[in-house]
Amino acid sequence: MLAAGDSPVHKLHPSAKLVVTIAYIIITVSFSKYQLNGLLMMIIYPAFLFSSSGVTVGTCFRKLRFILPLVLAVGLFNPLFDRAAMIKIGNITVSGGTISMVTLMLKGVFCLAASFLLMATTSIDNLCAALRQFHLPPMMVSLLLLTYRYIGVMTEELSVMTDAYSLRAPGQKGIKFNAWGSFLGQLILRTMDRADELYNSMQLRGFSGSFTYADCKRFDRRDALWIVLWILLFLICRFLDIPGILGSLLLGGFS
């Protein structure tokens, strides 16, 4: 459980982290498709979080390895449609399509990384408590929590089943194609059964549709500061051309 860590980032108020993550995603997505320079600056947020939370980039990529290819595939066709030359580096011409492809991919990767970092530094219960403080309907929050737990149950069953399979099929890599059908069927049935049982068990202990949340820590000045500073930084990256300014400063210094 990553979210149980103890770094300064883990200790921030869940709402503060949630707000900054949402702001980050909105601003990142809002970059225009050729604004690669500015977008690159946005790496500062995930980079800072990785270095200060103790969560490693490796873990992030390992956990996201199934969605990452999908995100990367999104921009893949842009170079085919948009062939107008944008910039020239030496005698290589880079087309607008290539730039927009890279921009799209980066946006995807950045947003995924930011969401992952939120999940990795905040437990789902705290996150839901924060959502409740924003006055989201309790029903929605409970649904989110239940979905999250359902996915947990599913992965647990999956690992038990793959273990059981590989123990009886030594020396075989992965699962044989002709066993996929029954394997998947079993997985779904088992997950449903267990989710059912778990839900029963919740009901038997008085669950009536809304969770009683663990006490949330107080929102203090550090949390406010966290929100203000990051959003300010994002806006600067978004609306000022930092690489350009730096470049002209440097060039100015030389001339």
Add this chain to the structure above:
Amino acid sequence: MIRFENVTAFYENDKPVLNGVSFTEEKGETIGLIGANGAGKTTLMRTLLGLLPHEGLITVDDIPVSEKTLPEIRRKLGFVLQNSDNQMFMPTVYEDMIFGPLNYGLDREEVDARVDDVLTQLNLTELKHCYNHKLSGGEKRMAAIATILVMKPEIILMDEPTSALDPKNRRLVINTINEMPETKLISSHDLDMIWDTCDRVILLNRGTIVADGSAKDILQNKELLEDNRMELPLRFSNP
């Protein structure tokens, strides 16, 4: 008080898994529910909790079990599941333990005090902040028992409470059961444990009650047990 009157129960319109079951358990009584695999012990408990549709009459303290009375009925009952994995759903033991009491509107201080009491009683204080998915099978079982005791139910249902436990924890659970004044219904294959905890035993076979009487009469009756696909408790089998 629990009463079953000619109860029949089904899993999804198949053939009945409980067939004409009738018995009454008085307040404060401890009944052992025994029977071979698939006899219907778990099903009987699930039916009592309203998790399974039934025909016939089931009452708890004279309140009939029905859709409408379920919240009231379930408030009285605490159910320790046969499979602890299906019982625990919060990240840590502590969070799992406070789940029930908080749902019933108890305030935090009272709940925390109860949690500590139960953990001490079950010798589990070290596990308080452990992650559920990292517990061993037996530790999980003990924690599952704790999540039920902390709700202080009037009637306790335990499905195989001692399976997966080491001898010491098994003894601890037996002692805990014996110390609890509540009405108890305990299903198990561990007939020695039933002998140690129950005065009365109900023997199920293929969904019907074949014997209902004192533990002495039933657990020492070799013929009866063997006719119903079972064996004598260990303490009586090797003289």
